[in-house]
Amino acid sequence: MAEAHQAVGFQFTVRPDGLDLKLSKEVIKNIYLSGVTAWKKRAIQFKNGVLAGVYPASPSSWLIVVIAMMSSLYIPFDPSLGMIDALKENLPHRHCMSVQTRAVLSAILFATGLWLFLIYLLRYTLKALLSYHGWIFESHGRMSKSTQMWLSLVKMFSGRRPLLYSFQASLPRLPVPSVDDTIHRYLESVRSLLDSEQYNQMETLANDFKDSLAAQLQRYLILKSWWGTNYVSDWWEEYIYLRGRSPIMVNSNFYIMDLLYVNPTHRQAARAGNVVHAMLQYRRKLERGEHAPLRALGTVPMCSTQMERIFNTTRIPGIETDIVQHLTDRKHLVVYHKGRFFQVWLYTGGRHLLPSELETQFLRILNDTSEPLPGELKLAALTAGNRVPWARARNKYFSQGGNKASLDAIESAAFFLTLDDEAQGYDPTKTKSLDSYAKSLLHGKCYDRWFDKSFTLISYPNGKMGINAEHSWADAPIVGHMWEYVLATDCFHLGYTEEGHCKGDVNKGLPNPTRLQWQIPKECQDAIETSYLSAKQIADDVDFHGYLFTEFGKGLIKKCRCSPDAFIQLALQLAQFRDQRVFCLTYESSMTRMFRDGRTETVRSCTSEAVAFVRAMEEAGATNAQRLALFRKAADKHQNMYRLAMTGSGIDRHLFCLYIVSKYLGIDSPFLTKVLSEPWKLSTSQTPQQQLNLVDINKFPKYVGAGGGFGPVADDGYGVSYIIVGENLITFHISSKFSSPDTDSFRFGQHIGKAMLDIQALFKSENDKKMVEQAKQIQMENGRKHK
Incomplete structure (x- = not known):
């Protein structure tokens, strides 16, 4: 089998004359590329972390301050007001250093301290400026001179080319009203x-x-x-969220629809391939902090904290309260189709799977004719019902063995994807098409979305998409920000062939998606059915109109x-x-x-x-x-x-x-x-x-x-x-x-x-x-x- 062949990195045979070792060059190459990508990612994250950490200054400004202080050693005026000399006399192990070395080291230490002081001064100045909100109460289209001056000062202290988290330390605290x-x-x-x-x-x-x-x-x-x-x-x-014991489906989760009038392709696997690839691009920029921060009037920054948990996040049920589990650097997603769960790896050779490669993987799942295992079909209904029964079932039936491994695969996935089998979307010829589309996104069949994931991406047979999002970790504008990026990337950057397929060559050498395995006893199946019936009662009661x-x-x-x-x-x-x-x-x-x-x-x-x-x-x-x-x-x-x-x-x-x-x-x-x-x-x-x-x-x-x-x-x-x-x-x-x-x-x-x-x-x-x-x-x- 192809997947078995790809899974073997090396083979060996013991012979009388020694060990015969055969290495797979392809796998070794992939291991090497994965390592290079991981180190490159760490280096970029470190660099961007430093840039955000010293913002609105820059690392190069440290060098300028150091050079200026070093130059002061050779002029009669001392800008440090004697502090460099004081440092020189109090350095540890100063007797082991020459006078020149002590002078240079003292100048560098003073320059670094001065540089950090200036960073904090800039930050607190910007924080003070951002604490002013008089501008928001002015009439639309009319800006006073004081507000214009304030905006100019904010721009001046905001620096250039900020990263996603650059302004976090400068944002004011929420005041307590009287x-x-x-x-x-x-x-x-x-x-x-x-x-x-x-x-x-x-x-x-x-x-x-x-x-x-x-x-x-x-x-x-x-x-x-x-x-x-x-x-x-x-x-x-x-x-408000995590201590609630009632179902989160309908009561807490929300949905976001696809483009209203445009359907870029009618091929389900192709659309899912492009959208998932666009999400991976968004996640890479998010992990590196490379998205531009959202700013009102193009100047006043918004907090970006909620964006940290878009991916690799799951709400874990508990008896008294749930917790939000956020992981990092997870390289797979889990796909649900006709009652089966599949694990799909998102990387190969140290890079993201291309849209055409993702399309191939999703086609393999769509063409898979295997039957669900006992209890697997409605397993996700546990996430749709009351939280306490789900927490008890999780502790009892999913805390060890193969069930635990499969559940871990879902909860640690980048996100959850459902390949739905019923077409949805807005159709002007059908009066209730928007109503049906909304109900499908909000609750579906009550067992075909993993409602605990930060979001479930839903793909329909006619190429339409949508999102069901869990609410505790963030609010709708955060998911909407990501969705805007994905739709624009899908339609205007990635595109499709004339036949509606993803662009790019098809890589048939990829290992097949892996079926998650479950051993669900009768008692657990009864708990699943109880949760399903409870959720279905809620879903059937929802009267929706678009x-x-x-x-x-x-x-x-x-x-x-x-x-x-x-x-x-x-x-x-x-x-x-x-x-x-x-x-x-x-x-x-x-x-x-x-x-x-x-x-x-x-x-x-x-x-x-x-x-x-x-x-x-x-x-x-x-x-x-x-x-x-x-x-x-x-x-x-x-x-x-x-x-x-x-x-x-x-x-x-x-x-x-x-x-x-x-x-x-x-x-x-x-x-x-x-x-x-x-x-x-x-x-x-x-x-x-x-x-x-x-x-x-x-x-x-x-x-x-x-x-x-x-x-x-x-x-x-x-x-x-x-x-x-x-x-x-x-x-x-x-x-x-x-x-x-x-x-x-x-x-x-x-x-x-x-x-x-x-x-x-x-x-x-x-x-x-x-x-x-x-x-x-x-x-x-x-x-x-x-x-």
């Missing part, structure tokens, strides 16, 4: 959702908390903010001098009220990555101003001018809240951390308990697009992503993810539960579309009014001229 401000904003956020009696009760609870426990809890939180790099992120990961709004997009909204996000959020409030006839607590996710280790913050979008606007839209007696004025007021309020959340002055993460401190201290707070038990009946999030700007969507309007989505947060509520695609398209991903008699995802999508058009009509009538007034002025001027 308790008074947080409580004031909280009460303001719920004022329109509670009647007078409920609000008075909540206000009493808040004031009691402020007067009794708040100061003590706040002191501990401030201490944590001084000690740790971020006072929220570690607790958020642990208590809605493409094509009437207008970002272009028209900006002409209305309004934030696209505020416009959509107010449309969602109007749609929610029309759908449910009541207002509800609304969650919108914003990021805090301008701070070290920042993740997300909540924007409470259902404000009093939004409620007033919606009521005016539903009042027959209100004029369009009144409605538009209320809309602008609500949009300004929303924008201000979003900016406060981004700059560390949000509400919910602060209250969450105060609650965690109270639990550590064994203190019960009725106020904090009440706040954290409130249901988010409308949970929303905007999917970022064009983070990398690798594709000009004006030139290639069809090469746009469809965004992604998530499951419903409340049993009787909606989850809405949206992506503003270019100038003329907004894609909504709407989820709810069939079991709720009050919700319907398709109906909510129709309400969103009508709300968008109704708000646009307000601006249209304003523009019509302006045109009429302009026409009257022109007529009056013409009349005066005629007279």
Whole structure:
């Protein structure tokens, strides 16, 4: 067999006259090339680590400082103010050195100390500059002179050609808001959702908390903010994600779709080959820290910490809490196809497999007709069910022998790939194609995605792709960043032949993918089936609707001098009220990555101003001018809240951390308990697009992503993810539960579309009014001229 032949590096035979040793030149060559590549990789990582470690300075600047200090030995002026002489007199073993040697060594030591001092000075200066956030509160398109000067200083201290992690040491810490401000904003956020009696009760609870426990809890939180790099992120990961014992499928994991209109090839193995190769290129740049850091306004850096765990990461189940296991330098992936698991090596001869080679490997798996082993078909359902049964099964049945080796192969893989056997993707001729595509990515068959992996790449028979991502290790923009790079590389750099195959020669000498072996006893098979049935019940209850709004997009909204996000959020409030006839607590996710280790913050979008606007839209007696004025007021309020959340002055993460401190201290707070038990009946999030700007969507309007989505947060509520695609398209991903008699995802999508058009009509009538007034002025001027 070919794989057996390739696996043998050398053969030997014992003879009477000695040992006959036969070496395989091909394998020895591969071993040599692998070693060279490994050492080259270490050297590049070391170099880039040094560059990031001394940023914004450079290693060459050390040499300049050393030369300058050495030169000072030969001039009458001493720039060290006598420190070089002091070092010279206090060097260890100075009696063994000449006077000249001591002088040179002292100058080098002083120069190095001065250089390190200057690096820290530059870093702390940059950190102080980045702690200023006044620029974000200025009107769009209008920049004050002070902000322009601040931006110039940030650019000056930011250095040139930063690497991915260059700014990490210069990012400011997330500040802890004052308790008074947080409580004031909280009460303001719920004022329109509670009647007078409920609000008075909540206000009493808040004031009691402020007067009794708040100061003590706040002191501990401030201490944590001084000690740790971020006072929220570690607790958020642990208590919101890892300690949850319910299934992560649908409830936590999210998905990202492929290109909406374009399918580069109809060949499943070829598309998977190109995409996997592009991911390997991305991972290589990531490991070396060579990606450019994401920067707002092209200047203000975002934290890159979350990107470290994109690959080689798995959520490991536990009885009380899970852990996130991140490994390095893993050279294989695991592929699932029709109930079988295959291990595929990603390197040969010290290099990545080429797209054509990966296509060959995936074709071998697709053409494999072997049957699943007992219990293997639905094995991954363990990752879809409750966490405790999975943790117990893992400890009991997968902790030793062949099962442990196979599970280790999955959990240590770069990522997980599913070669699906049912075509999916957006088809304009089929009304529910986007709905089916979303459900397939979100939960599939409940046993054909490894939901614990950092992400599962899903490949469909028609060439479409998608991602299911685990949420604890990072947020959606991180996966979206990688996905943008992969899609652009796949379509515009790698490409396909006319027949739809990957470009390049086919290497038939590669060893076949290896089947993972399992010995799953009947008791474990019963546990798998129980997890599967539990997960299937959740999946069958998900009501999903993908809605493409094509009437207008970002272009028209900006002409209305309004934030696209505020416009959509107010449309969602109007749609929610029309759908449910009541207002509800609304969650919108914003990021805090301008701070070290920042993740997300909540924007409470259902404000009093939004409620007033919606009521005016539903009042027959209100004029369009009144409605538009209320809309602008609500949009300004929303924008201000979003900016406060981004700059560390949000509400919910602060209250969450105060609650965690109270639990550590064994203190019960009725106020904090009440706040954290409130249901988010409308949970929303905007999917970022064009983070990398690798594709000009004006030139290639069809090469746009469809965004992604998530499951419903409340049993009787909606989850809405949206992506503003270019100038003329907004894609909504709407989820709810069939079991709720009050919700319907398709109906909510129709309400969103009508709300968008109704708000646009307000601006249209304003523009019509302006045109009429302009026409009257022109007529009056013409009349005066005629007279």
